[in-house]
Amino acid sequence: MNSKIKDYILKHTQEEDMLLGNLSRETHLKMLNPRMLSGHYLGIFLTILIRMIKPKRVLEIGAFTGYSAICMAKGLDDNATLHTIDINDELKDFTEKYFQQSGQDDKIIFHIGDALNIIPEIDEVFDVVFIDADKTAYLDYYKLVFPKVRKNGFILADNALWDGKVVEKIDDTDKETAGIVAFNEYIQSDNRVENILLPIRDGLMVIWKK
Numbered sequence: 001m002n003s004k005i006k007d008y009i010l011k012h013t014q015e016e017d018m019l020l021g022n023l024s025r026e027t028h029l030k031m032l033n034p035r036m037l038s039g040h041y042l043g044i045f046l047t048i049l050i051r052m053i054k055p056k057r058v059l060e061i062g063a064f065t066g067y068s069a070i071c072m073a074k075g076l077d078d079n080a081t082l083h084t085i086d087i088n089d090e091l092k093d094f095t096e097k098y099f100q101q102s103g104q105d106d107k108i109i110f111h112i113g114d115a116l117n118i119i120p121e122i123d124e125v126f127d128v129v130f131i132d133a134d135k136t137a138y139l140d141y142y143k144l145v146f147p148k149v150r151k152n153g154f155i156l157a158d159n160a161l162w163d164g165k166v167v168e169k170i171d172d173t174d175k176e177t178a179g180i181v182a183f184n185e186y187i188q189s190d191n192r193v194e195n196i197l198l199p200i201r202d203g204l205m206v207i208w209k210k
Contacts, residue, residue: 009041016040020067023098027065030094036064038132038158042201043071046130046156050075053154055127060084061115061141062133066095068158072130073104085111085118087133116140125150132158135176138183146192146209153209155193160184161203 016024020043028034038046050058050072058076060069063086073082086095089112099105111118115133119141129145131138138157149155160166165177166184187195187207195207 013041014044016043019098019102020070023065023067023070026094027067031065031091036062036132038064038068038071039201042158042204043067045200045204046071047075049156050128053128055153056080057124057126057128058082059119059122059124059126059129059145059148061119061129061131061145062086063091063095063110064132065091066098068130068132069108070098070102070104072128073102073107076104076107078107080107081109081124082107083109083111083122083124085113085115085133087112087114116144119144119148122148124148127153129153129155130158131155134179135159135162136179138179139186142183142186149209151209155207155209157183157187157205157207159202160197160205161199163202166203 024037024039027037046068054077058072060072060082063069063084069082069084076082092112096110099108099110126149129149131141142155145155160180162177162180166181170177170181184205187193187205193207193209195205198204198206
């Protein structure tokens, strides 16, 4: 996509609010790998999508500094809940600060630890699951959460294009790309779902459970 089209798209997309802008800037100033932040374009898409689906229970795997969780929580009704998980306990204070400042913290339950251990302990059936964590474990996350997603529920997976590496020859040492490719191929062959891979940001796989 050329730069003029990108600029036009952003010009005709809801502007980023001040709190999320501050969160993005502070993340880029203070955090390693700030590109893990979902960012404004994907964030507003998630807010609108959540408003459309109207879920009661949402699970996010990979909170990072909380940008996408806040965006999804903004789209939730007052009686809905979002569970979000991150393995990095050093992010806890930073992320919780922004949850509180957003005014969405009453909807958010923040878990610190390995999602593969935490997910089985959450006694919920989810309407929406958003996967945005360890790329080598995408397929493990999917298989683990699938029974916890209601019929007609949705699973979303970020970075499904992985900087375009998914269409290149995979180096034997590139476990992350291999993980994304394996996940995409599994979804494509899973007859329990319908799916579409959207070229939003770094690729968003949208999966509907039949």
